[in-house]
Amino acid sequence: MEKKLLLGAEAVAQGAIDAGISGVYAYPGTPSTEITEYIQRATEGNQPSVHSRWATNEKTAFEAALGVSYSGRRSLVCMKHVGLNVAADAFMNAAITGVHGGLVLVVADDPSMHSSQNEQDSRYYGRFAMIPILEPSNQQEAYEMVRYGFDLSEEMRLPVMLRITTRLSHSRAVVTPAEPLAQNNLNPDCERNRWILLPANARKNYHRLLDKQDALRQVSEESPYNRMISGSGERAVIAFGIAVNYAMEVITTHNLEIPLLKISQYPLPEKKVKQFTAQYSEILIAEEGYPLQEELLRGFAGDDRFRGRLDGTLPRTGELSPAQLEKALLGFSEQQEATRHGQTRAATHEPREAYPLVAPRPPMLCKGCSHRDLFEAINRVMNDYPEKHVFGDIGCYTLGALTPYSTISSCVDMGAAITMAKGAADAGLRPALCVIGDSTFTHSGITGLLDAVNDRSPLTVIISDNGTTAMTGGQDSAGTGRFYDICKGIGVDEAHIRTFVPLQKNLEENIAIIREELEHEGVSVIIAQRECIHIRKSKKVTTDN
Amino acid sequence: MQKDIIIAGVGGQGILTIAAIIDLAAMELGLQVKQAEVHGMSQRGGAVESHLRISSEAIWSDLIPLGNADLILSLEPMEALRHLPFLSPKGLIITATEPQGEIVGYPSVDALQTAIAATGSHLLIDATTLAKDAGSSKSSNLVMLGAAAPYLGIGNKVLEKAITTYFAKKGETIVATNLRAFRLGAELTD
Secondary structure, X not given: OOOEEEEHHHHHHHHHHHOOEEEEEXXXXXXXXXXXXXXXXXXXXXXXXXXXXXXXXXXXXXXXXXXXXXXXXXXXXXXXXXXXXXXXXXXXXXXXXXXXXXXXXXXXXXXXXXXXXXXXXXXXXXXXXXXXXXXXXXHHHHHHHHHHHHHHHHHHOOOEEEXXXXXXXXXXXXXXXOOOOOOOXXXXXXXXXXXXXXXXXXXXXXXXHHHOHXXXXXXXXXXXXXXXXXXXXXXXXXEEOOHHHHHHHHHHHOOEOOOEEEEOXXXXXXXHHHHHHHOOOEEEEEOOOOOHHHHHHHOXXXXXXXXXXXXXXXXXXXXOOHHHHHHHHHHHHHHHOXXXXXXXXXXXXXXXXXXXXXXXXXXXXXXOOHHHHHHHHHHHHHOOOXXXXXXXXXXXXXXXXXXXXXXXXXXXXXXXXXXXXXXXXXXXXXXXEEEEEHHHHHHHHHHHHHHHHHHOOOEEEEEXXXXXXXXXXXXXXXXXXXHXXXXXXXXXXXXXXXXXXXXXXXXXXXXXXXXXXXXXXXEEEEEEEOOOHHHXXXXXXXXXX | OEEXXXXXXXXXXXXXXXXXXXXXHHHHOOOXXXXXXOOOHHHOOOEEEEEXXXXXXXXXXXXOOOOOEEEEEEOOHHHHHHOHHHEEEEEEEEXXXXXXXXXXXXXXXXXXXXXXXXXXXXXXXXXXXXXXXXXXXXXXHHHHHHHHHXXXXXXXXXXXXXXXXXXXXXXXXXXXXXXXXXXXXXXXXX
C-alpha cells in the first residue's frame, strides 16, 4: 500500500476506514476533530457509504455508535477528553451491555491544556468501565491499533478505548496502510437480555464484565504492543504510549543502556510488569497524563523504587518532553554509569536562555469577527450596572474573557453559561446575562434553557450565532437557521426572542435591545446572528473558483 | 542526514503550509519525517510553531529536544526568539523582518534586531516586499521557505515539485505566484 504522511488523528481515521467501519460519530473538539474531518473527506462517495456527519454532542454520538454496533457493524466514536464526561452515561453502560459489531472509542486528551479547561486523563475512565485501553506511541501504531481494537472489541464483545494525546494527534509521520477490510453485514443482535439493562439483567452483565478481566489481562500479556527493549544495570524505565518516544530519544542520543518496558495496552499486563520490575532497584514511570500507573505500581504502602511524577522526578502536570526525560534518565545513568558502547555521548550542552523581552501572544478574536461587535455592545450596556457579571461558555467567544473586551465572567463546561446564569438569577443576581455560541447551545444549552423557562427564571441568554462550530475550524452546527424555532418551541415567549446582527452600524440599536431584555423579569433570548468571518471567506473562495 | 527545524510565527501566517511542503519534499526523497504542529485555540492569532524533523534514520520524538534545532525559520522577528532554547549552539535563525506587533509589551524593532544578531548565525529577510514582488502579499511564507532552502538538505527542484503538488488544487495562477515567491527567497541565499 502507498505510504501516507498523516497526523496521528488522520492515522486513526485511515485505520478506521481500513478496518471497515460503517460510521464515525463525533462532536468536534481539539485535539480530536481531525479524525472525523479526515473520514468525511476520504470516504465521500464511497459505496457502501460510511456515515460521518457531525453529532450534536458526544453523548448522542456515543449512543449512535452503540446502535451501529447493535446492528452488527463497526463504528468509531471520537471526542476530546472532556467530551467523554458528556458521553459518560452511555460509555459506562456500554461496558455493561457489551457490544456486537466492533466499537472503538477514540479519546484525545490534552495534557498541558493547549485548548482545554482541564487535563483529565481518560485512562481513568477506561479503567473505571473495565474495558481494554490502547495507547499508541506513534502514528503507525495509531493506524494499526485501530484495526487491532476493532478485532479485540468483537472478540471480547466490549467497547475498546483508544487514547491519544495532543502531541500524537497533531504530529505527522509516514504511515504504511494495510489492505482495507470490507464492512460487516447488517446483523442485529437478538440477545435482548444483554441490551435491556433492567437490574436483573444488569447484574448478570456486570458479572460477565468482571469475568472477562482475566482474559483482558492475558491479551495484554501477549500484546505485540507491550514489549521490552533490553538493556543492563540497576535502573529501568516503563514508558506508556507516546512517552516511549521521548525515552527512546534520550536513550539513543546518549547511548544509554537503560532497559525499557513499553506499554501501549491496558489493563496492565501484570506478569510482564512484575517480572520486569523485580529486576531493578529504581524504575522511572513515564506516562503522558496523570500518574495513574505510577500510583498503582507504588501502591498504598508506597514502593519507593518507582520514580516519576509523584516524587518530582518528572513534573506533576503537563505533557512530557524530551528535556524532562533527558533530565530524569541522565540522572539515572550518572548513578549507574552504564552506556551501550562503554562511553556516553557528551551530555547535551546547556540550552540557550530564552530572550527575556519575548511578549506572550495569546490567541484573540479575529479581525471582523461578529463576537467583537457583540462584546462591545454588551460592555456598553453593562457599564450602567455597578458590577459586570456575564456568564460565558466554550468556543471562540471565550476569548471575550481577554482584553480589550474582558466581557465574560465564567467558562466552565459546555452549556454552563445558561444554567449558571439561571442559578445566579435564582439566587437573586440581576441582571443575569449569559453568552453561548450556536453549536454549544445545541450541544448542551437547550435543556438548561428549558429549566429556566419552566422556572420562569429572570435571565437573558444571548446566542452568538455565527453559523458554525468555529473554534475547532468550522464544522457544521446542529441548529443553524432554527434557533428562533427551538427557543419558541421550548416555551420562550416570542415577544422576548429578539434577533439582531452584531455590526458596528447596528451598535446603538443592539445596545437598546439588550437593555430592554435585561429589564424583562423572565426568560429572554437574543440571537446575535452573523456568519463567522472565516466561513464567509472560505465560501467566497469556493464560489470564486 | 538529520535536520531539526522549528518553524515559527503567528496564527494565519502560513506556518503549517511551509511545514507541509518540506514534508512532501522529504517524503519524495524517501526520508523519515515527524512534524508536530499546533491546531486549535492558538491558531486564533496566537503564537504558532511547528517542530519539523527529517532524517534518513528512524525518528523517535515528535518534539525537537532543547538545544537541538539546526534552524529556526520564523515569519516574525519576535517569534524567532521565542524558541531560542531549542536552537543548537551552531544553529541558524532565518526570520522575516516585519513585526506583527499589535500586542501588549512588544519590544522595539531595534532591540529585536540586536537580540537576533547576538544569537550568532542569522539572516533577516524582508519577506513582505519580496512577496509583493512575486504577486501576492500572502506568499511571504514561500519567500521564507526559499530563503531557507539551502539549509534544509533538500534540493530546490524537489522543493519546487512539492510546492506545485501542494498548491495544485488552487489553480495554476496560485502555483505560479508561490513558485515566484520561493525563487525570490532562494536567490537571496543561494
